[in-house]
Amino acid sequence: MLSDNAQQYWKANLRLLAICLVIWFVVSYGCGILLVEPLNAIKLGGYKLGFWFAQQGSIYVFILLIFFYAISMGALDRKYGFDEE
């Protein structure tokens, strides 16, 4: 069986994953596809906002998400003592 420590580490990882994947879903499937019409009423310069999320914004958020996840996981690794030497 896994030690308590390892179980807590895994749970913390899953929580972080859930947060990241919700954001991932919201910016692409949410803002870029499902909510595109209402968002298009707002303009960002010459971009309609929904269109901007679909062609630009979602990609920028994806990048930030991966680095946020990598940094947060590094902190979890250290907190639970699973970081690599």
Add this chain to the structure above:
Amino acid sequence: MTSLQIWTYVIVGLSFALYFGIAIWARAGSTGEFYVAGGGVHPVANGMATGADWMSAASFIGMAGLLAFGGYKTSLFLMGWTGGYVLLAMLLAPYLRKFGKFTVPEFIGDRFYSKTARIVGVVCLILASITYVIGQMKGIGVTFGRFLETSYETGLFVGMAIVFFYAVLGGMKGITYTQIAQYVVLILAYTVPAIFISLNLTGNPSPQIGLGSTMTAATGYEGVYLLDHLDQVVSELGFAEYTTQGMNDRLDMFMYTLSLMIGTAGLPHVIIRFFTVPKVSDARYSAGWALVFIAILYTTAPAVGAMARLNLTTTIQTGEVGSPDGNLVYEERPQWFKTWEATGLLQFEDKNGDGKIQYYNDANEEMNAKAEGFGWKGNEMVKIDRDIMVLANPEIANLPNWVIALVAAGGLAAALSTAAGLLLAIASSISHDLLKGVFAPNISEKAELNASRVAMAGAIAVAGYLGLNPPGFAAGTVAIAFGLAASSIFPVLMMGIFSKTMNRAGAIAGMLAGITVTMLYVFQHYGFFFIPELKFMGGMEPNWFLGISPNAFGSVGAIVNFAVAFAVAKVTAPPPEHIQHLVEDIRVPRGAGQATGH
């Protein structure tokens, strides 16, 4: 020889010389170097190599054209082909790196304690990779043909020879360092023309910002937003408004995006790139870097697409729609128009015999009625091949010849780098999974290294043969590769990591069910084994299940895969205890060590 040809020979020649030099410098001396570049690649360098590995001829040449004519709905390619990296970084790459073996089927075989599962994995991998590599070979042949005016076959043979040289000698090590060089070439080739075009139209050097900016005084529409202007220009000609085009097919768009995302995360040639970094935490960062390098091209592409569409349309429709001198006189057409007419990718037919070009949507009834009033007798641009958008762009914008030559080198770099990555995935699954894993487990490392070189040479020969004699289904190959990866490889890897109870029977049944459902749906719309006479549902939209196009069906296949796997696992014996320990072990980063083949 024209000045453009000289430039092209010089720039393409220099880029090839660079790839050769790297090949000689980065020879592989062990299986570890051949399969995973010795496991010592810096995460940023690996991110750059992944960018080139991932961005194929389809991304470089095809995507801007898709966006130009598909408008909003084609955003699905942008989101689908980038969002997959989020899944890869969080759900697969770090754990597979911790597992620390050489190939994807090896993980499947060990985790599901079954040679059968490993072989099914190899079959799925080879199907997905071979279909993908055909498109790259075609891209190499076409680019050579257009820019160096060689025959398609000559271009293909030159491309094969180059890949042969650095992939057989250097394996993953040679491929990694060549891909880094190829990334630099392709990203320069893509962004330089885009910057010039954005400056011309909006005065802003950043295409990402230019697309949302107002137009310059020189265009005659000072202060008007470029996208608003584009919407207006295309709607006046009866085409769908650019920024809302296809907005009503939301379910199809949703499923298609999902297919591309999970297909991206499940493509073996991308996954194995993350076996080359030293640590688990590096695998996470490296996926982020990969996406940064990919995003430079992917956020530029929408500007290239929209601006090319605007330039093309206003070159032909020079004035007010319907006014007698609002259309380009055919005899006065620009040089790039003639160049592309010669290739047959652009075709004009003077239907009303007025010597002018009318380009409008004649499938739109309302527009047709108006057009009749103008004395127009149908759309006269009978063919505009989408793929010429990126290649013709520098010429349309009157850029210097060296920029056009650079685009040729970039197209070749994109196709070569992806082909090499795919061929390595195929070769390693044959020499490592089939030969060493199943048929000859006692083979020495030296013999395996030789076998992997022979497998690589064989894979190049097969890919070349298929490039010369493309099977009937070549047109839809890339979409099929994604469908296959999405419905078979991604789910099995994810369950292998996130479920301790998933067992051998569940994994095998899931892979087979997912891939079968996807293939059947594609077959029944495109014909069994793509023989058109054998399609019994027709490619027609009314026959689509819930309006989901066959290309988007990989996501449904993935759902079927998960459902079948869990159902079967519930009624069969749970995995043995050492497998549960294995899963516990890959979930923590400590003790990753080097990737090994044992």
